[in-house]
Every structure is written in C-alpha cells, then in structure tokens.
Amino acid sequence: xxxxxxxxxxxxxxxxxxxxxxxxxxxxxxxxxxxxxxxxxxxxxxxxxxxxxxxxxxxxxxxxxxxxxxxxxxxxxxxxxxxxxxxxxxxxxxxxxxxxxxxxxxxxxxxxxxxxxxxxxxxxxxxxxxxxxxxxxxxxxxxxxxxxxxxxxxxxxxxxxxxxxxxxxxxxxxxxxxxxxxxxxxxxxxxxxxxxx
Amino acid sequence: xxxxxxxxxxxxxxxxxxxxxxxxxxxxxxxxxxxxxxxxxxxxxxxxxxxxxxxxxxxxxxxxxxxxxxxxxxxxxxxxxxxxxxxxxxxxxxxxxxxxxxxxxxxxxxxxxxxxxxxxxxxxxxxxxxxxxxxxxxxxxxxxxxxxxxxxxxxxxxxxxxxxxxxxxx
Numbered sequence: 544x545x546x547x548x549x550x551x552x553x554x555x556x557x558x559x560x561x562x563x564x565x566x567x568x569x570x571x572x573x574x575x576x577x578x579x580x581x582x583x584x585x586x587x588x589x590x591x592x593x594x595x596x597x598x599x600x601x602x603x604x605x606x607x608x609x610x611x612x613x614x615x616x617x618x619x620x621x622x623x624x625x626x627x628x629x630x631x632x633x634x635x636x637x638x639x640x641x642x643x644x645x646x647x648x649x650x651x652x653x654x655x656x657x658x659x660x661x662x663x664x665x666x667x668x669x670x671x672x673x674x675x676x677x678x679x680x681x682x683x684x685x686x687x688x689x690x691x692x693x694x695x696x697x698x699x700x701x702x703x704x705x706x707x708x709x710x711x712x713x714x715x716x717x718x719x720x721x722x723x724x725x726x727x728x729x730x731x732x733x734x735x736x737x738x739x740x
Numbered sequence: 741x742x743x744x745x746x747x748x749x750x751x752x753x754x755x756x757x758x759x760x761x762x763x764x765x766x767x768x769x770x771x772x773x774x775x776x777x778x779x780x781x782x783x784x785x786x787x788x789x790x791x792x793x794x795x796x797x798x799x800x801x802x803x804x805x806x807x808x809x810x811x812x813x814x815x816x817x818x819x820x821x822x823x824x825x826x827x828x829x830x831x832x833x834x835x836x837x838x839x840x841x842x843x844x845x846x847x848x849x850x851x852x853x854x855x856x857x858x859x860x861x862x863x864x865x866x867x868x869x870x871x872x873x874x875x876x877x878x879x880x881x882x883x884x885x886x887x888x889x890x891x892x893x894x895x896x897x898x899x900x901x902x903x904x905x906x907x908x909x910x
Contacts, residue, residue: 544902546895552845553868560759561766562779562835566751569834572780573787648862649881651809723816730859732882 588634595627606684615684619677626673633665652728659721666713670706678702741791749790754783757803760869761786764804765835767853767861768811776833778814783834785810797878804871805879808862815858852901856894863887864894 599620606616640658681698754761761782769778789806793799853864866876873884873891880887 544899544905546899549849549898549902550868550870552843552849555843555846556763557759559838561762561838562758563838564754564758565834565836566754569780569783572834573784576780576784647881648805648809648812648879651805655813727812727816727858730857731880732886 588630592627592630595623595630599623599627613684613687615680615687619680619684622673622676622680626669629665629668629673633661637661649728649731652724652731656721656724656728659717659724663713663717663721666709666717670709674702674705674709746787746790749793750787753786753790753799753803757800760800760803761807763865763869764807764811766850767865768815768858770854772833772835772837776835778811779835781814782807782810798875800869801871801875801879804866804869808865808879812858812862848905849898852898856897860890860894863890864898867891867894 602616602623603620606612606619637658640654678698681702682695685695685698761779764782765775765779769775785806786803789802793802849868853861856864862880863876866879871879873887876887876891877884
C-alpha cells in the first residue's frame with residue numbers, strides 16, 4: 544500500500560467521528576478532577592506547613608514560656624519557622640510556574656523536568672537544612688537537660704524515620720520520574736538513524 | 741479571561757476538532773475505559789490551556805500539541821500504575837461509540853501506529869493529518885531536518901508492513 548492510500552484511509556474518520564461526546568458527563572468530570580487535584584496539593588502543602596507551625600508553637604509554649612529557654616530552644620523554633628517559610632515560598636513559586644505553559648512539547652518536557660528537579664532539591668534540602676539542624680539542636684538541648692535514655696532513643700528514631708521517608712521519596716519517586724522524563728526528552732531529540740524501527 | 745468565555749471556546753473547539761482528539765485517544769489508549777480516561781485528561785488540559793492560547797498558531801496545531809503531550813504523559817503514568825487509575829463508575833462514560841461499519845484497513849493502520857514508540861506515534865499522527873515539517877517542529881520543538889529523517893523512516897516502515905500484509909493475502 545502506498546502512503547497516499549494510507550492517508551485516504553486515515554481521512555475517512557474526519558467525516559464520521561468514532562465517538563459522540565456526552566458533554567454533561569465531561570463537564571462534571573473536568574470539574575471533579577480539577578477540584579480533586581487542587582485539594583490533594585493543598586492538603587499536602589498546608590498539611591506540612593501546619594505541622595511546622597504547630598510544632599513551633601507547642602515547642603515555644605513548652606520550652607520558652609514554661610521554663611527558662613536556652614539559645615537552642617530559640618534556634619529550634621527558628622528552624623521550624625524557617626522550614627515552614629521554605630515550604631510556602633516553594634508553593635508560591637510552583638503556582639507561578641503553573642500559570643506559564645510552554646509552546647512546544649519539548650518545552651513542556653523541560654518544564655516538567657525542572658518541576659521534578661525542584662521537588663528533588665526540596666527533598667534534599669529538607670534533610671540538610673531542616674531535619675539535620677533540628678536533630679543537632681534538640682540533641683544539644685537534651686544534653687544540657689540530662690534526659691532519660693528512652694527520650695534520646697525516641698527522638699533519634701523520629702528523626703531517622705523523617706530522613707528515611709524523605710530519602711525514600713527522593714530515590715523511589717522523584718528520581719525515577721525525572722529519569723523517565725529525561726529519557727523521553729532524549730527520545731524526542733535523538734538524532735535519527737541510531738535506532739531502527 | 742472569564743470562565744464563561746473559556747467555556748464557550750472549549751465547547752467550540754470540542755465541536756470543531758473532536759475528530760483530532762479522538763485520533764490521539766485511539767492511538768494511545770486501547771480499551772474503552774482507557775480511552776474514556778485519556779479523553780477526559782486531554783479535555784482538562786485543553787480547558788486549562790485556553791487562557792494561554794495567543795492565536796500565534798492554528799487551533800489544530802495548538803490542540804495537537806496539548807493532546808499529544810497529555811497522551812504521552814498519560815501513557816507513561818498508565819504503564820506505571822495500571823491498577824491505580826481512577827475509576828469513573830459513578831459517572832456515565834464521556835465517550836459513546838457511534839455505530840459505524842468496521843473499517844478493517846483503518847483498524848490495521850491504528851494497530852501499526854500503536855506498535856511504534858510514543859514519540860514516533862505522535863509524528864505519525866501529524867504526518868497522516870498532513871502537517872508540514874515546520875508545523876510539526878512547532879508542535880514538538882525539534883528541528884525540521886530531524887523530523888524529516890524520522891518521518892521518512894516511519895513512512896518506509898508502514899509501507900513495508902502493508903506489503904507484508906498483502907503478501908499474506910489479508
């Protein structure tokens with residue numbers, strides 16, 4: 544069969560579309576998907592920020608108001624507030640990025656890759672700039688107070704778990720996602736002749 | 741842009757260019773449920789893209805870009821989460837199949853396109869819909885010369901396949 548004949552076969556579907564669209568169901572679905580996606584993102588963003596702020600408030604209340612605060616107490620609260628601020632800035636930046644739409648498929652892929660890279664950086668930074676400083680400050684504070692060994696173990700376990708979850712998210716979710724997008728990008732721009740059909 | 745205007749444009753595009761969207765859906769999704777799901781996903785992205793449309797390109801070029809990009813991403817997501825797809829049992833299916841006589845040769849063409857990788861499928865759709873290399877380049881963001889070589893390869897592949905079908909007396 545020649546290519547022109549294939550094109551004729553292809554064009555037959557222009558006059559008689561294969562489907563009819565149930566517009567009411569489509570609009571309902573679009574509305575519900577939009578709401579679901581926005582709700583999930585908001586729960587994720589505001590949930591993490593609420594944890595940061597509530598923890599900071601509780602810690603302030605327990606350490607600063609009830610007892611004689613040490614420098615470490617102030618620093619722990621500052622770290623929690625800084626971490627929450629970092630999440631807020633990330634949310635604002637992501638919202639801004641969502642408003643812009645790249646003109647080509649390659650542009651869209653670049654956009655998607657940079658979004659994943661941003662998420663990966665966030666996971667990494669959370670370990671180095673949030674979890675680790677918090678651990679150090681809390682341990683320093685605890686060493687001055689002479690707390691029980693169980694408290695040491697409990698706090699160490701909680702932080703190890705946080706670091707592991709962030710690491711897992713980085714290695715198992717974000718990294719493969721980025722690699723797949725990059726592979727797709729490579730495939731799109733690959734010079735031909737390298738891979739036979 | 742007001743939501744009313746966006747809705748009006750969306751309805752108009754859907755009415756005028758539904759055949760284009762169906763082609764993309766049929767190329768990337770192979771069961772009725774998947775086609776319904778992909779069509780909904782593409783519709784959402786088309787809806788979202790309306791405020792960004794600056795009339796610098798034709799509507800068909802724009803729609804192909806949005807639809808193909810969504811389909812490729814959807815395809816990757818589906819490969820990873822075969823069981824994780826959202827079920828839409830609570831709503832009626834968006835796509836309702838029209839009664840049409842079976843077009844075996846068109847089915848064969850779709851089957852052959854489905855065997856190509858996801859990027860070549862996009863190129864094949866654009867090629868069969870008569871897009872110029874320049875417009876394909878606008879949609880995909882790769883050079884015209886690169887497209888030219890790829891298209892040549894796909895054409896040759898499809899013609900070879902059709903010869904094989906003929907030689908088997910089908």
